[in-house]
Amino acid sequence: MKGWTGKTLIVDLTQGTITTEPLNMDIAPLFIGGRGLGARLLWDLVGPEVDPLSPDNVLIIATGPMTATGFQTSNRFSVSTKSPLTGTVLDANSGGYWGMRFKRAGYDLMIIKGRAPKPVYLEITPAGVSLHDATHLWGRRVAETSELLGQDKNKRNVLCIGPAGENLVRFAAIMNDATRAAARGGPGAVMGSKNLKAIVVEGDERVEMADKERFRFVQYEATKMLKANPITSQAFPEFGTAVVMNIVNAIGALPTYNFQQTHFDHADAISGEAIAETILVKNAACWACPIACTRISKTDKGEGEGPEYETAWAFGASCGIDDLIAITNANFLCNDLGMDTISAGSTIACAMELTEKGLLTSDLRFGRADLLEQTVEDIAYRRGLGDELAEGSYRLAERHGAPELSMSVKKLEMPAYDPRGMQGQGLLYATSNRGGCHMRGNMLSVEVLGLPKLIDRFQVQGKASFVILHQNTAAILDSLVACKFVNIAVAEEYLARALTSLTGITYSTGDLIRAGERIWNLERLYNLREGFTRADDTLPPRLLNEPATGGSAGWVSHLEPMLAEYYRSRGWDENGVPKPAKLEELQLADLAAEVIHG
Amino acid sequence: MVDERVYEMFREIGRDMYVHNLVSSHGGNISVRFGDRIIIKRRGAMLGRLKPHDLIETGLEKNDSGVALASTELIVHRAIYKATPALAVVHAHPRVAIALSLSRDEIVPIDNEGSYLLKKVPVVSVEFASGTKQMADTLAEALKSYKIVFLRGHGSFAIGQTLDEAFQWTDALEEAAQIIMYAKYLNEEMIEYRRMSDSYSSW
Numbered sequence: 001m002k003g004w005t006g007k008t009l010i011v012d013l014t015q016g017t018i019t020t021e022p023l024n025m026d027i028a029p030l031f032i033g034g035r036g037l038g039a040r041l042l043w044d045l046v047g048p049e050v051d052p053l054s055p056d057n058v059l060i061i062a063t064g065p066m067t068a069t070g071f072q073t074s075n076r077f078s079v080s081t082k083s084p085l086t087g088t089v090l091d092a093n094s095g096g097y098w099g100m101r102f103k104r105a106g107y108d109l110m111i112i113k114g115r116a117p118k119p120v121y122l123e124i125t126p127a128g129v130s131l132h133d134a135t136h137l138w139g140r141r142v143a144e145t146s147e148l149l150g151q152d153k154n155k156r157n158v159l160c161i162g163p164a165g166e167n168l169v170r171f172a173a174i175m176n177d178a179t180r181a182a183a184r185g186g187p188g189a190v191m192g193s194k195n196l197k198a199i200v201v202e203g204d205e206r207v208e209m210a211d212k213e214r215f216r217f218v219q220y221e222a223t224k225m226l227k228a229n230p231i232t233s234q235a236f237p238e239f240g241t242a243v244v245m246n247i248v249n250a251i252g253a254l255p256t257y258n259f260q261q262t263h264f265d266h267a268d269a270i271s272g273e274a275i276a277e278t279i280l281v282k283n284a285a286c287w288a289c290p291i292a293c294t295r296i297s298k299t300d301k302g303e304g305e306g307p308e309y310e311t312a313w314a315f316g317a318s319c320g321i322d323d324l325i326a327i328t329n330a331n332f333l334c335n336d337l338g339m340d341t342i343s344a345g346s347t348i349a350c351a352m353e354l355t356e357k358g359l360l361t362s363d364l365r366f367g368r369a370d371l372l373e374q375t376v377e378d379i380a381y382r383r384g385l386g387d388e389l390a391e392g393s394y395r396l397a398e399r400h401g402a403p404e405l406s407m408s409v410k411k412l413e414m415p416a417y418d419p420r421g422m423q424g425q426g427l428l429y430a431t432s433n434r435g436g437c438h439m440r441g442n443m444l445s446v447e448v449l450g451l452p453k454l455i456d457r458f459q460v461q462g463k464a465s466f467v468i469l470h471q472n473t474a475a476i477l478d479s480l481v482a483c484k485f486v487n488i489a490v491a492e493e494y495l496a497r498a499l500t501s502l503t504g505i506t507y508s509t510g511d512l513i514r515a516g517e518r519i520w521n522l523e524r525l526y527n528l529r530e531g532f533t534r535a536d537d538t539l540p541p542r543l544l545n546e547p548a549t550g551g552s553a554g555w556v557s558h559l560e561p562m563l564a565e566y567y568r569s570r571g572w573d574e575n576g577v578p579k580p581a582k583l584e585e586l587q588l589a590d591l592a593a594e595v596i597h598g
Numbered sequence: 599m600v601d602e603r604v605y606e607m608f609r610e611i612g613r614d615m616y617v618h619n620l621v622s623s624h625g626g627n628i629s630v631r632f633g634d635r636i637i638i639k640r641r642g643a644m645l646g647r648l649k650p651h652d653l654i655e656t657g658l659e660k661n662d663s664g665v666a667l668a669s670t671e672l673i674v675h676r677a678i679y680k681a682t683p684a685l686a687v688v689h690a691h692p693r694v695a696i697a698l699s700l701s702r703d704e705i706v707p708i709d710n711e712g713s714y715l716l717k718k719v720p721v722v723s724v725e726f727a728s729g730t731k732q733m734a735d736t737l738a739e740a741l742k743s744y745k746i747v748f749l750r751g752h753g754s755f756a757i758g759q760t761l762d763e764a765f766q767w768t769d770a771l772e773e774a775a776q777i778i779m780y781a782k783y784l785n786e787e788m789i790e791y792r793r794m795s796d797s798y799s800s801w
Contacts (some may be wrong), residue, residue, distance in 0.1 A: 110733075213797075214800060217794050217797040217800070220793070220794055224714060364646055426604040446759065452758070452759055452760070453759065453762050453763045455760060456603050459600075459601060459603055459604075461600075461604065462601075462631075462632035462633070462685075464632075464633050465632055465633050466685065466759065469685060469759065472683070473683075491745075492683070493743075496743070497801070509682070509683070509743060509745075510681055510682045510683060510743070512744030513683040565632070565633045566633070568634045569632075569634055
């Protein structure tokens with residue numbers, strides 16, 4: 001076996017059994033690994049009758065053929081499950097070291113089923129795989145849990161949940177290497193519902209390659225690209241992802257006060273430059289990553305990781321807060337409690353607007369930096385109002401009679417790019433199959449950063465094609481598994497050649513993108529089977545009706561014409577259902593029969 | 599109705615291609631894909647002097663009246679869009695590259711920029727090298743793996759997300775071809791400055 005290890009680990013927590021199975025090579029080349037393979041397996045294992053927090057849901061933790069090979073950013077893994085926040089197909093992925101180590105323990109993926117009768121943790125070492133009692137760990141935070149289980153990034157890597165996962169917060173994260181998060185959509189709550197506290201891995205098996213010499217050449221050429229690109233070689237290492245804060249704000253696409261405005265007067269105070277000047281200790285990198293965008297920061301509460309752009313925005317501009325220390329401390333807390341910072345910040349912003357509009361009784365108001373930390377704690381432990389916030393912004397706003405004030409798509413809170421100033425971004429959010437997400441395609445690159453070339457951010461005609469291409473590409477990156485940031489500099493043709501030299505299976509660039517399209521359509525079928533319809537492919541009314549401010553003043557999202565073009569371009573009917581010819585072309589026709597024909 | 603921004607893009611790229619000697623007065627063609635639609639240069643229009651009415655919209659798969667007006671290479675553009683992730687296609691007649699294509703099966707740049715951007719440009723041959731299905735299928739298949747491919751004796755076909763990206767590959771190829779030609783004229787031993795340069799042929 002080249003590229004893949006060929007081994008799947010299956011853990012049944014109800015039965016307490018651990019088995020291995022060979023990787024299904026009928027499907028692996030079609031869905032690659034990570035998110036793609038996860039979605040394919042989820043299709044078989046978790047149907048519409050399954051409650052996401054029931055023992056019948058599964059957690060699929062998957063690497064890809066590129067993981068642990070040493071290719072730039074080949075450290076990542078993916079967690080697939082049915083989301084307790086959105087009810088959609090979900091994958092969340094994370095970097096660090098754990099994914100690399102799991103692959104080097106000798107597995108492509110693991111499927112975790114059932115629910116343990118009491119808290120347990122899983123240990124995978126060269127000596128074997130075993131379940132252990134975790135009663136003494138239950139209730140402990142992420143850093144402490146990781147330390148108690150012997151976290152050592154170069155040898156023994158810990159993946160775990162914090163109190164938020166244990167308490168079934170709908171946007172709880174699965175954390176690894178203490179500070180990295182697979183967070184969006186709440187996979188941590190699924191892990192918590194299974195009474196699984198942690199997974200510890202050790203191992204050092206090397207990945208076998210079909211053509212090592214060619215692989216090294218592709219890697220060498222990719223190095224040139226990463227060194228030459230100013231974002232990957234300068235901007236991200238020096239300022240982190242928050243380097244885009246001032247850029248996005250300048251064009252009037254920075255959602256502010258729960259998307260009531262699109263320009264934040266104090267953006268500079270929470271920008272990458274401000275982080276570098278005030279709290280940054282150093283930058284750091286995941287395994288095999290030359291970019292090193294991670295921020296190691298220090299505040300009065302100690303040293304920790306963050307804030308990323310999305311986090312600085314979620315607790316910052318979205319909440320009308322410009323106190324970088326308070327934002328960073330909230331970030332540190334989310335890491336330690338195991339929670340998605342985007343959903344946490346955006347849900348708090350929603351509560352602030354509900355309160356200011358008299359729909360909710362609370363102290364939360366825009367700008368109340370002093371309440372951030374306590375509110376984050378309350379969410380994780382479901383204390384007081386925190387119990388409502390732990391359900392996410394949509395359920396919160398709906399409960400108080402104003403679901404339209406939840407800035408979410410399919411109940412997943414949107415991140416830090418306002419669709420009114422980036423038309424393609426709106427279509428991306430509306431059609432994203434895990435809800436309002438910026439990692440399902442990279443419109444920032446083409447609409448703002450000019451990668452590979454700048455397109456008009458207000459243009460509507462033709463925008464669907466860009467969204468589709470970037471969605472398909474993102475599906476591939478999540479399946480290889482590689483970081484989205486490598487693709488800022490390293491184009492798909494490099495990835496196709498790397499995959500070919502790893503696996504010995506010829507993937508042209510076109511084949512690779514076609515695999516991404518296959519994955520996207522499968523995820524669409526999954527959501528259709530769950531009962532999602534065209535009506536769910538939309539944006540909060542605010543973005544369709546209330547004009548932007550700042551550099552995008554006067555613009556609203558022109559979603560409808562883009563959506564119609566999108567469905568046609570995808571080969572879907574007017575209801576957003578893939579047509580038989582498209583499914584045939586993508587080798588999905590057999591799976592689709594039950595969705596298309598009932 | 600084609601957006602004004604789209605016309606401006608066509609006009610600028612078309613003009614640049616002519617100014618850069620990548621096409622003769624009426625040669626070459628360019629297109630973009632908008633979902634299930636293609637916007638392509640009008641048959642017989644001059645790339646260097648495109649007017650709004652020189653942009654023809656037609657179906658990616660389905661024929662309509664647009665096919666009566668579109669470039670003769672429409673069949674090739676359609677095949678490329680169906681087989682690859684391309685959102686733009688640039689077809690040019692770069693002169694030095696054409697000359698090189700007459701004697702080799704691949705053009706491997708020796709300059710830094712060409713090596714960095716292109717690695718290798720394959721040269722393909724077909725019997726009927728203008729507007730045929732054989733030509734369309736051959737080019738589309740090659741462009742699944744390469745962002746720019748050369749049709750022997752005819753010209754280049756480049757793909758990208760945008761016209762300017764596909765234009766960049768085209769212009770870089772012609773620059774690389776000229777440097778190969780100059781180096782050949784000089785007829786001096788080349789001092790290799792690129793690590794792993796032997797591998798470019800395997801790209």
